[in-house]
Amino acid sequence: MSKELTIEQAVLSENARNAESNRGRFRRAGVHVVNLMSGAGAGKTTLLERTIDKLKDRLRIAVIAGDLETRRDADRIERHGVPVTQINTKGACHIEAHQIADAASEFDLERLELLLIENVGNLVCPAEFDLGEADKIMILSTTEGHDKPGKYPLMFKECRALILNKIDLLPYTNFDTNAAVADAKLLNAKLEFFPLSARTGEGFEVFTDWLEKRAREARRA
Numbered sequence: 296m297s298k299e300l301t302i303e304q305a306v307l308s309e310n311a312r313n314a315e316s317n318r319g320r321f322r323r324a325g326v327h328v329v330n331l332m333s334g335a336g337a338g339k340t341t342l343l344e345r346t347i348d349k350l351k352d353r354l355r356i357a358v359i360a361g362d363l364e365t366r367r368d369a370d371r372i373e374r375h376g377v378p379v380t381q382i383n384t385k386g387a388c389h390i391e392a393h394q395i396a397d398a399a400s401e402f403d404l405e406r407l408e409l410l411l412i413e414n415v416g417n418l419v420c421p422a423e424f425d426l427g428e429a430d431k432i433m434i435l436s437t438t439e440g441h442d443k444p445g446k447y448p449l450m451f452k453e454c455r456a457l458i459l460n461k462i463d464l465l466p467y468t469n470f471d472t473n474a475a476v477a478d479a480k481l482l483n484a485k486l487e488f489f490p491l492s493a494r495t496g497e498g499f500e501v502f503t504d505w506l507e508k509r510a511r512e513a514r515r516a
């Protein structure tokens with residue numbers, strides 16, 4: 296047990312060092328980096344596709360897509376006309392900072408304004424691994440149940456923004472938006488909240504306006 300703990304602490308502290316080094320590199324380059332997290336199928340790739348379509352004429356964007364296997368998400372994103380690189384974690388349930396350092400080297404960071412990372416679909420492990428991002432954003436979808444903030448508190452504590460996706464499906468679920476938001480705000484009072492549908496586009500501009508504003512603020516800083 297104590298050996299297990301020591302190894303876990305060593306892994307996390309090495310990751311923290313790599314994340315700090317990424318953060319410095321991203322700051323110097325003036326690129327706003329966002330780590331997008333959710334359970335599998337909540338809509339990360341769909342949200343990225345629509346975000347790119349909305350913002351690509353206003354900001355220079357690139358994407359790092361993380362997944363256990365395959366290039367499927369990278370292929371979907373590439374069709375929207377921005378540079379993308381895929382990380383395959385080969386079974387690991389999260390991305391680590393050193394993988395972001397390698398993947399980011401494929402871009403000309405100085406030229407970028409917004410770098411979006413799609414993490415592996417999982418509500419637990421990704422929250423434990425700092426990647427050196429400026430903002431963590433999580434997506435919860437209306438088909439996953441409103442009890443998730445209480446069950447996966449770390450993810451909600453760590454995030455700057457919570458997106459509630461698939462609001463087009465609200466009439467067909469028993470999802471209680473007020474209960475989910477109240478529980479999430481108990482964990483994180485400053486959490487920004489964006490209810491939207493990545494499929495129909497409802498509510499989407501409020502989110503992309505906020506994201507664009509954050510990216511511009513980060514560059515000025």
Ligand SMILES: Nc1nc2c(ncn2[C@@H]2O[C@H](COP(=O)(O)OP(=O)(O)O)[C@@H](O)[C@H]2O)c(=O)[nH]1
Nearest residue numbers: 335336337338339340341460461463492493494
């Ligand atoms: N009805 C509905 N379906 C959505 C929405 N966003 C994503 N989906 C669907 O949910 C499934 C998973 O989406 P995907 O973007 O691949 O999720 P990811 O695994 O988190 O990247 C796909 O079938 C999407 O078309 C939404 O806002 N409404």
Ligand SMILES: [Mg+2]
Nearest residue numbers: 339340368413
């Ligand atoms: Mg995906």
